Amino acid sequence: MNRSAGLILKKAIVLLVEDNPDDELLAMRALKKANISCQVDVVRDGQEALDYLFAQGNFAERNIDDQPRVVFLDLNLPKINGIEVLKQVRSNDITRKLPVVLLTSSENTKDIEDGYTNGVNSYIKKPVDFTTFIEQIKLMGEYWLTVNRIPDHLSR
Numbered sequence: 001m002n003r004s005a006g007l008i009l010k011k012a013i014v015l016l017v018e019d020n021p022d023d024e025l026l027a028m029r030a031l032k033k034a035n036i037s038c039q040v041d042v043v044r045d046g047q048e049a050l051d052y053l054f055a056q057g058n059f060a061e062r063n064i065d066d067q068p069r070v071v072f073l074d075l076n077l078p079k080i081n082g083i084e085v086l087k088q089v090r091s092n093d094i095t096r097k098l099p100v101v102l103l104t105s106s107e108n109t110k111d112i113e114d115g116y117t118n119g120v121n122s123y124i125k126k127p128v129d130f131t132t133f134i135e136q137i138k139l140m141g142e143y144w145l146t147v148n149r150i151p152d153h154l155s156r
Contacts, residue, residue, distance in 0.1 A: 012038045012145050015068040017049040019077055030137030036145050046080025053095050070144035075104035083114050090119040
């Protein structure tokens with residue numbers, strides 16, 4: 001944490017919801033390569049994502065006010081799929097306005113429609129090419145953490 005003019009500035013949090021360890025590693029490497037100062041918290045299934053966001057279960061000790069600046073959410077997850085996670089995020093006053101990016105290998109038109117119908121901010125297809133995947137994550141991190149503006153209560 002940095003102190004500036006008496007204020008405590010917290011490092012931006014990115015929540016990565018990803019069950020594939022290879023994609024997780026690439027995303028982490030890309031965000032680091034983008035040289036963006038952020039904390040990346042990783043959960044590996046839809047239930048863990050909800051527990052994290054709502055400070056319950058294994059994350060009951062987490063301060064619910066410390067929400068991520070952006071959630072990178074895989075669509076095809078164990079336990080609870082990405083669309084259901086998105087629905088629950090959008091139906092809760094605390095998380096309703098959180099930026100959520102669906103980051104998935106699916107090009108299915110129904111998945112894209114379901115994402116936007118349920119309030120996703122962006123739908124990104126994971127490229128097969130690793131170099132392109134790293135570049136996309138880097139660009140998304142730069143956009144969502146340095147360019148995009150969010151409501152004050154989400155940036156605490």
